[in-house]
Amino acid sequence: MATFLRELSYRHQWLYDSISRTAALSVGGEDRFRTLAFKDLEIHVDTAILDLCCGSGQTTEYLVRASDAVIGLDASPRSIERAQANVPQAQYVQAFAQDLPFEDNHFDLVHTSAALHEMTPDTLNRIIWEVFRVLKPGGIFALADFHKPTNLAFWLGLAPFFWLFETETAWQFVEIDLLGLLSAVGFQRCDRQLHAGGSLQIIRGHK
Numbered sequence: 001m002a003t004f005l006r007e008l009s010y011r012h013q014w015l016y017d018s019i020s021r022t023a024a025l026s027v028g029g030e031d032r033f034r035t036l037a038f039k040d041l042e043i044h045v046d047t048a049i050l051d052l053c054c055g056s057g058q059t060t061e062y063l064v065r066a067s068d069a070v071i072g073l074d075a076s077p078r079s080i081e082r083a084q085a086n087v088p089q090a091q092y093v094q095a096f097a098q099d100l101p102f103e104d105n106h107f108d109l110v111h112t113s114a115a116l117h118e119m120t121p122d123t124l125n126r127i128i129w130e131v132f133r134v135l136k137p138g139g140i141f142a143l144a145d146f147h148k149p150t151n152l153a154f155w156l157g158l159a160p161f162f163w164l165f166e167t168e169t170a171w172q173f174v175e176i177d178l179l180g181l182l183s184a185v186g187f188q189r190c191d192r193q194l195h196a197g198g199s200l201q202i203i204r205g206h207k
């Protein structure tokens with residue numbers, strides 16, 4: 001059921017975007033949700049940014065407003081095709097996040113939203129190592145993803161969403177000590193902000 005509905009939402013962008021916009025209401029709307037992870041960072045026109053697992057460019061659209069050097073990466077050819085049409089200001093690469101086709105120390109900022117919860121714990125670990133590798137020293141990893149609600153009322157929205165659209169990886173993800181994983185890889189000054197009753201986490205770590 002969950003995989004069928006997820007595939008349906010990936011096949012029809014209007015469905016994915018409608019769900020995403022509805023969920024974003026919990027943090028004040030789409031614009032706020034899409035920029036929460038990087039809005040207060042110093043981003044210049046030449047800041048090299050990787051939007052990891054960019055989907056159809058939902059957040060890439062906001063990143064290109066700040067920098068002319070944005071690359072979107074996704075494993076899905078369909079997503080890359082759509083992102084190219086939706087946000088032509090960025091460059092795109094079709095590849096797996098756990099095997100990044102970039103040299104070491106390349107990016108100032110790696111951003112990812114609403115994607116890491118789809119990874120198995122092993123893949124997630126490999127992705128974090130790869131992100132660390134491709135970031136420049138001093139570079140920042142900024143991510144937005146689910147978190148176990150601290151306000152139990154938010155489970156009323158999150159649990160049905162997980163049952164309908166997610167797989168066991170989302171349930172595993174909210175149990176993972178992500179800050180600990182980042183620190184173990186070498187990220188420093190890792191911090192987490194919680195939003196929407198604790199159901200959304202913004203994490204930033206510095207290389």
Ligand SMILES: C[S@@+](CC[C@H](N)C(=O)[O-])C[C@H]1O[C@@H](n2cnc3c(N)ncnc32)[C@H](O)[C@@H]1O
Pocket residue numbers: 020052053054055056057058059073074075076079095096097098112113114115118123
């Ligand atoms: C839920 S969408 C998130 C899209 C977008 N970042 C957003 O904020 O709405 C997750 C995306 O991750 C991509 N993805 C899943 N596993 C991946 C992997 N191992 N490597 C690269 N992309 C992956 C999927 O193709 C999909 O486009």
